[in-house]
Amino acid sequence: MMDQARSAISNLFSGEPLSYTRFSLSRKRSGDTSNVEMKMPADEEHHGESNIENSRPHATKRKNIRNICFGIIAITIFFLIGFMVSYFSYCKHLENNDKCSSNSNGEIAPTKKVETNSSEVPPILEPKAESSWAAFDAILSQRWDANNLTDTVRTLSKNYASHEAGSKEDETFGYFILKQWKGLKMDKVWRDFHYVKLQVKNSDFQNLVTILDESGKRVDFMSIDGYVAYSANSTAKGTLVYANYGTKADFEQLKSKTSINGSIVLLRAGKLPFAEKVKNAEAYNAAGVLIYLARSDFDIVDAEVVPFGHAHLGTGDPFTPGFPSFNHTQFPPSQSSGLPNIPVQTISRSQALQLFNAMDGEDCPISWRGDEKCKMNSKTNVRLTVNNVLEEKELVNIFGVVKGIEPDHYVVVGAQRDAWGPGAAKSLVGTSLLLGIANAFSDLVSKDGYKPRRSIVFASWSGGEFGAVGATEWLEAYLSILHLKVVTYINLDTAVVGSKNFKVSASPLLYGLMEKIMKEVNHPVTGKTLFRDTNWISSDLEPFSLDNAGYPFLTYSGIPSISFRFCENIPYRYLGTKLDTYKNLSEDIPYLGELMKAAAKVTGKILITLASNPNLYLEYGRYIKELDTLTWKILPFKSELKSLNLGLKWLFNACGDFKRVSARLKSEHPSKVLSIRQMNDRIMQVEYNFLSPYVSPKETPFRHIFWGSGSHTLSALLSHLQLLKKKDINFNETLLRNQLALATWTIQGAANGLAGNIWDS
Numbered sequence: 001m002m003d004q005a006r007s008a009i010s011n012l013f014s015g016e017p018l019s020y021t022r023f024s025l026s027r028k029r030s031g032d033t034s035n036v037e038m039k040m041p042a043d044e045e046h047h048g049e050s051n052i053e054n055s056r057p058h059a060t061k062r063k064n065i066r067n068i069c070f071g072i073i074a075i076t077i078f079f080l081i082g083f084m085v086s087y088f089s090y091c092k093h094l095e096n097n098d099k100c101s102s103n104s105n106g107e108i109a110p111t112k113k114v115e116t117n118s119s120e121v122p123p124i125l126e127p128k129a130e131s132s133w134a135a136f137d138a139i140l141s142q143r144w145d146a147n148n149l150t151d152t153v154r155t156l157s158k159n160y161a162s163h164e165a166g167s168k169e170d171e172t173f174g175y176f177i178l179k180q181w182k183g184l185k186m187d188k189v190w191r192d193f194h195y196v197k198l199q200v201k202n203s204d205f206q207n208l209v210t211i212l213d214e215s216g217k218r219v220d221f222m223s224i225d226g227y228v229a230y231s232a233n234s235t236a237k238g239t240l241v242y243a244n245y246g247t248k249a250d251f252e253q254l255k256s257k258t259s260i261n262g263s264i265v266l267l268r269a270g271k272l273p274f275a276e277k278v279k280n281a282e283a284y285n286a287a288g289v290l291i292y293l294a295r296s297d298f299d300i301v302d303a304e305v306v307p308f309g310h311a312h313l314g315t316g317d318p319f320t321p322g323f324p325s326f327n328h329t330q331f332p333p334s335q336s337s338g339l340p341n342i343p344v345q346t347i348s349r350s351q352a353l354q355l356f357n358a359m360d361g362e363d364c365p366i367s368w369r370g371d372e373k374c375k376m377n378s379k380t381n382v383r384l385t386v387n388n389v390l391e392e393k394e395l396v397n398i399f400g401v402v403k404g405i406e407p408d409h410y411v412v413v414g415a416q417r418d419a420w421g422p423g424a425a426k427s428l429v430g431t432s433l434l435l436g437i438a439n440a441f442s443d444l445v446s447k448d449g450y451k452p453r454r455s456i457v458f459a460s461w462s463g464g465e466f467g468a469v470g471a472t473e474w475l476e477a478y479l480s481i482l483h484l485k486v487v488t489y490i491n492l493d494t495a496v497v498g499s500k501n502f503k504v505s506a507s508p509l510l511y512g513l514m515e516k517i518m519k520e521v522n523h524p525v526t527g528k529t530l531f532r533d534t535n536w537i538s539s540d541l542e543p544f545s546l547d548n549a550g551y552p553f554l555t556y557s558g559i560p561s562i563s564f565r566f567c568e569n570i571p572y573r574y575l576g577t578k579l580d581t582y583k584n585l586s587e588d589i590p591y592l593g594e595l596m597k598a599a600a601k602v603t604g605k606i607l608i609t610l611a612s613n614p615n616l617y618l619e620y621g622r623y624i625k626e627l628d629t630l631t632w633k634i635l636p637f638k639s640e641l642k643s644l645n646l647g648l649k650w651l652f653n654a655c656g657d658f659k660r661v662s663a664r665l666k667s668e669h670p671s672k673v674l675s676i677r678q679m680n681d682r683i684m685q686v687e688y689n690f691l692s693p694y695v696s697p698k699e700t701p702f703r704h705i706f707w708g709s710g711s712h713t714l715s716a717l718l719s720h721l722q723l724l725k726k727k728d729i730n731f732n733e734t735l736l737r738n739q740l741a742l743a744t745w746t747i748q749g750a751a752n753g754l755a756g757n758i759w760d761s
Contacts, residue, residue: 136608137601139448143440144600146593150586152432153596157424157582165418165463165470166198166393173417174396177460180435181400184442187455192397194325194473196317197390198466199310201227205387207345209290211358212237212381222351226306227388228274228291229466230318231344236288237383238263240359242376244368245270246277251284257362258377261285264384266355268294268370270571273546274309275467278340288384289344292352294370298573303350307576308420308465313338313709314701315552316472319390322698324477337699343386355382397470398460402441402452404611408485409680410455411610413437413603414471415492416464416549421578424585427464430492433600434458440604452611454487461549464493468549475557479697482557483688484681487610487618489553491563495599497575498568499591502530505544507560507687508622511537514562517605524594530602544707555702555709558688560618564602566595614676620686620754621662626706627655627747630714637721641740644724644733651744657751665754682756689750694742705746711735717743 159176163169174191181189201207209222241258244250246267254260265286267277274291281289293300293307312318317325318336347355353371359378368374398417404410415430422428438458444450463469475482488510502523504514518531533539544551550561572588574580586592609617631652638648665682691703692712702708710716717739723731752758 136444136450136604139444140440140601140604143443144436144597144604146597149432149436149596149600150593152435153424153428153585153592154582156428156432157422160428161422163418163423163427164420165465166196166391166395167418170418170462171394171396174398174460174462177398177417177431177435181398181438181458184400184439185446186400186438186442186458187403189398189400192399192470192474192477194317194395194397194463194470196325196393196395196463196469196473197319198393198463198469199229199231199388199390202387202389207387208383208385209345209347209351209355210383210385211355212383214379214381216381222347222354224306224345224347224351226308226346227386228308228344228346229310229388230312230339231386231388232340232342233386233388234343235383235385236264236343237381238287240264240266240355240378240380240382241361242266242356242359242364242368242374243281244268244364244370245272246280246289247272248280248283250368251280253365254376255284262287264288264290264382266290266292266352268292268297268352269307269309270294270297274344275311275313275338275340275546278311278342278344279313279338282340282342286342288342290352290355290382290384291344291346292349293573293577294352295349295372296370297570300349300573300577300579302579303353304348305577305579306348307346309346309576310466311340311344312336312467313340313546315468315546315549315556316476316701317469318467320476322476322696322701325473326477343384345384345386355380395462395470395473397462397474400438400458402445402456404452404455406453406677407455409487409684410457410485411487411490411607412457412459413490413492413607414459414461414549416462416468416470417460418462418465419580420465420576422581423465424580424582425494425497425572425575426580427493428582429496429585429596430494431460433492433495433596433603434460437600437603437607440600441607453614454611456607456611464549467547468552471549472552472556475552479557483559484684486553486557486559487616487684488606489550489559489561490603490606491548491550491553491561492599492603493549493563494565494572494575496566496589496592496595497572499525499566499589499595500568501566502540502564503567504536504541504562504564505548505550506541506562506564507554508626509560509618509620509683509686510562511541511622512619513606513609513617514564517602517609520605521598521601524598525591530598552701554687555691555704555707556697558685558691558704560687562606564599566599616680616683618683618686620683621666623686623690623750624659624662627658631655633718634721637725640721640724644736646737646740651740651747654744654748654751658747658754661751661755678756682754685753686750689753690746692742692746693749694746705743711739712742712746714743 160169160173163173178189178191206223207227209224210218212218239262241254241260241263243254243260243265244267246265251260261284263286265281265288267281267289269291277291278289291307291309293305314321314336318339319334321334321336349371353373356371356373356375358380359375360380361375361377364374364376368376401410413434415434416427417431419427441456459471461468461470464471502518506514515531515536518536519529521530522528523530544554544561544563548563550563553559553561574584574588589595634648634651641647665679668679687704690705692705695703695710695712697703700710700712702710703712705712705714720731720736720739724736
């Protein structure tokens with residue numbers, strides 16, 4: 001049978017048999033024509049030698065049937081061969097077709113199919129040329145009108161003058177956003193509920209600051225309008241001292257002049273979040289903390305204004321640390337180690353001046369003088385009483401999504417919705433930008449045919465004023481999967497609080513992208529590009545603040561994050577006060593609309609780049625510089641480590657492995673060595689792999705060894721080495737050995753994770 005098939009195929013291609021055949025040229029009985037019969041050796045063996053016998057009718061019928069079968073087999077094999085040739089030619093064409101041209105009019109053209117390690121993905125509509133990017137810019141610029149953006153802030157300020165987290169107004173505000181996004185016909189709009197404990201001011205008992213004489217009798221007292229959330233509810237009494245901004249350096253300087261132990265410390269706002277000021281005060285055994293807005297930092301005409309803040313050295317609900325606050329009954333009673341143990345209270349500038357007048361100690365250094373009068377220490381005693389109460393609140397996060405071709409990978413852009421007071425700069429600017437950007441991208445999909453490769457998730461958070469509570473609870477709820485799915489988080493909070501400077505806080509993986517975008521976007525006031533200095537990383541880059549919602553994304557969940565803002569050299573003077581109104585904001589920032597449009601354009605470029613490029617625009621190689629910096633900082637301690645029989649060989653080897661893997665991965669062509677999807681998955685894990693696996697997310701939530709907080713961080717290791725060098729009594733050899741070993745293995749783990757396969761590590 002196989003020989004017959006081969007012969008049939010041969011005849012189809014060349015007309016010549018590959019095996020011996022014999023022809024019988026016998027005339028039919030009718031004498032009309034001659035019949036040519038092809039007979040194969042196998043037929044002869046089976047049917048004998050006589051052609052005359054084979055020419056009989058029944059024999060001819062059998063031969064015809066047999067020939068038909070052979071023909072069908074031959075045609076089938078021929079079809080399969082043709083299909084395989086075409087298939088491999090098409091695959092070769094896809095492999096070589098790395099570039100995709102766009103239409104002449106700049107429309108978005110479909111690209112090649114993306115190779116994945118899972119199921120096949122349909123073709124993607126995405127920008128492929130400079131003309132396409134320019135077209136996107138033009139489309140988005142038309143939709144982001146400066147007047148419309150400021151009108152949104154004005155309208156929201158009018159309709160939601162008060163929207164504290166968990167309040168009825170906050171809930172109504174959230175439903176308004178939900179309705180807006182449903183009207184945009186997004187792929188999905190949903191709500192996320194959390195039940196948290198927020199500390200609020202007691203309506204029955206006031207918080208008090210009382211000035212006492214030497215005998216302990218009351219001389220004067222002050223009732224205060226504002227409060228600090230998560231303060232300890234207690235009464236503290238002590239001598240009044242002043243410690244400038246409350247940094248560690250400030251406390252060290254004060255310590256050299258007077259005793260801090262058991263004192264009530266007066267601090268001015270700025271430079272550090274309230275929670276860090278309180279932590280430093282506790283470290284120097286202060287009994288209580290008072291915070292005010294100094295005239296030199298916050299030039300507010302009204303001296304009676306009292307700011308609001310929180311004292312939790314952490315983010316999220318401090319009474320379910322490490323757990324999502326879906327239902328408190330699911331977890332045993334617990335509280336964050338970041339909660340203070342001393343009372344904390346904000347006061348007005350006039351009340352601070354009253355306290356300074358009562359102080360009779362040494363004058364402050366010039367650099368400490370936030371106001372005309374300033375004393376460092378005194379014999380004046382002060383009693384601080386805080387009566388705040390805990391209340392359970394329902395927080396609602398609102399989400400909308402534009403799904404991409406790869407729906408399980410997404411870029412998240414978010415802003416806090418709540419505020420203590422009007423919150424025009426604190427929350428309404430960011431929320432207005434969020435609404436405007438969501439509207440523009442929804443139109444881009446429905447009207448202009450744009451289809452992102454990755455999904456874009458828009459998030460409106462509640463509880464931002466209390467330490468990114470809504471955002472952190474969402475991260476805790478999906479801790480096991482978000483680092484696998486979220487490409488980047490973009491934070492829009494306080495995006496416009498001035499006009500002079502453009503400041504960025506970002507993961508190193510996003511430095512290159514921001515450099516590119518800053519060169520493409522002009523400052524609306526000066527007309528110059530936002531990228532003004534080639535040394536921008538040291539001049540315009542600032543670390544994430546604990547109060548920034550991008551901080552838990554980066555340090556708790558290991559997700560690359562970015563936050564930016566237009567600002568002045570000093571803080572926006574109304575931030576965190578009840579004077580943060582639209583009227584004051586628009587008067588202080590005349591170009592508010594143009595600055596918001598520029599902020600929207602920066603966000604849009606980040607979104608399009610990260611959501612559309614086949615290869616993720618995340619530069620993992622930027623961590624090489626961070627590791628080099630670590631190397632140079634730790635080298636001076638080599639001799640001290642040697643005295644403990646410790647070395648730096650393994651730490652440096654781990655750093656070297658990360659560098660080598662980074663170089664190798666850059667040289668690998670995704671279409672030949674591994675799929676684009678596989679490469680992107682590795683890159684997405686870089687930040688997550690720098691989270692220390694050796695500490696508990698419940699006890700030490702900010703586990704990132706570069707940007708987190710705790711003894712596991714590289715900064716803590718370097719600080720501890722300083723104690724070794726100084727032979728400080730607080731040096732702990734066992735702790736140092738653990739710090740060095742765990743830092744080494746975390747970096748080695750990051751290198752192994754980037755390598756991908758265990759045989760490449």
